[in-house]
Amino acid sequence: MYGMVNKAVEDMVVRHHGESVWEQIKAQAGVEIDVFMSNENYSDEVTYKLVATASRILRMPAEQILINFGEHWVLHTAQEGYGGLMNAAGKTLPEFMRNLPNFHSRMTMIFPKLQPPHFECTDITEQSLKLHYHSHRQGLAPFVTGLMQGLGKKFNSPVTVRQTAAKAQGANHDIFEVSWTITP
Template sequence: MKGTILKCVSKIVVENHGSEIWSKCLETSGFDTNHVFMMRDDVDDNDTVKLLVNTAKILGITIQQFFDIFGDYWVNSYSVNLYKSYFDEYSSSKEFLLNLNTIHKEMTEIFPNAKPPSFDFESISDNKLRVKYKSKRGLIDIFISISKGLAKYYNDKVEVKKIDNEFVEFTYL
């Protein structure tokens, strides 16, 4: 996983809990206590997941709660500053989502070695969209959390329902 994801995680923990807690998260996951993630780093996927799981444990919350915090911060604090033009280009979370394959593809040019997820979309009805999450990493729960952050950014009322480990259904209210 690209270091930008873990750089974002580090910001969340340091800003809200301080650098000592972050050092503890790093240490328990096998990283140097003062390790700094750079955006273009390649971090082993297992080490990434280990760090996410240990961070949630140290913060005393469930992994899903931590993913939700990450999803919110990733959209509403981190990406919106770095990649504002994407957020200006689209006018709703649905439109953004439908263009996510293109956005992620552009990321593979900015970040060599990036293997972002890709998505298939199927319109079930006027207000229902079924999305197939495609990634070897199996991080559909992070996808759901980022989607909720995206809905918050655009002030959209959306019900997000996980069907299984591949499919998510969005109902736009």
């Protein structure tokens, strides 16, 4: 994955637990990379090792780390580093969700090695939809839950996310029921 992902994990850990805990996580994960370059591509293994080691050191389930990371990604990484892209994709949660399926494909011009997830929205009503998530990667469903929670906060439309099908349990792909309230 592009270095911006590992950098964002670093940013989240440093923000909440400090620099020395991050250095400890990197050392125990056996990751000998001093500085992650946002636009460079790293093996997915690096990200998985960082999350697994953070889970051990922080005594927090990896799923919870991924949920927190999803929120952090939307509210900090994306908003602060790619605010233009985020704002162009929608002014409200429903509008953003309509654009989500095409969101990463637009990015492949800037990041040619991107291997993005694929999203599809079905059963759309004014306050809910089914989100279908396809990826060749394993274990990132909790990240999607956190991303949706982050989007709910960004748009001031608190969301409830319930996973109704899991690839990890043999389903074809992950499906989430997402519903939200619109606050004035």
